[in-house]
Amino acid sequence: MSIQRQLTNDRMSQVVLHNGTVYLAGQVGKDMSAGIEQQTRETLANIERLLDSAGTDKNHLLSVTIYLKDIDAHFEGMNAIWDKWLPNGVAPARATVQAKLCEPEILVELSVVAALP
Known part of the structure; x- marks a missing residue:
């Protein structure tokens, strides 16, 4: 199987596809001055x-x-937005941890694994 x-x-790929699975690098928002x-x-x-791409x-x-x-x-605050975003009946396996992130302004980062349909 090829890896796309x-x-x-040089450091990372935002998206990796392999064997019917999509892996996303840790994703953050654009406005680091915004709240959670x-x-x-x-x-x-x-x-x-x-994911669409x-x-x-x-x-x-x-x-x-x-x-x-x-x-x-x-x-x-994060869960309030997450719960509105996630469709009913498709909740993934999920872990939430506290972490020192790469920039002090970043409040949340998500790493995602998804299946290709």
Whole structure:
């Protein structure tokens, strides 16, 4: 099976496709001055765009890891947006952890694995 990489640079690929599975690199929003709700909205929109470019969508999520800068301060706000975004009946396996992220302004980052239809 071949491995396809999209949006690749020397360090990483934003999308990797292999054996009917799509892997997304950790995704963040664009406006790092925004609060948790807006950063979550932007991150999920970016994930949708990348999944679409790979030939799948959020109905085919297999696993999501959510990294929060401050789980106590941001878990509820992130989940409020997540719950509205995720269609009923397709919840992926999911883990949410607190992590020191690469930039201090980043409040949330998501890593996604999805199936190709």
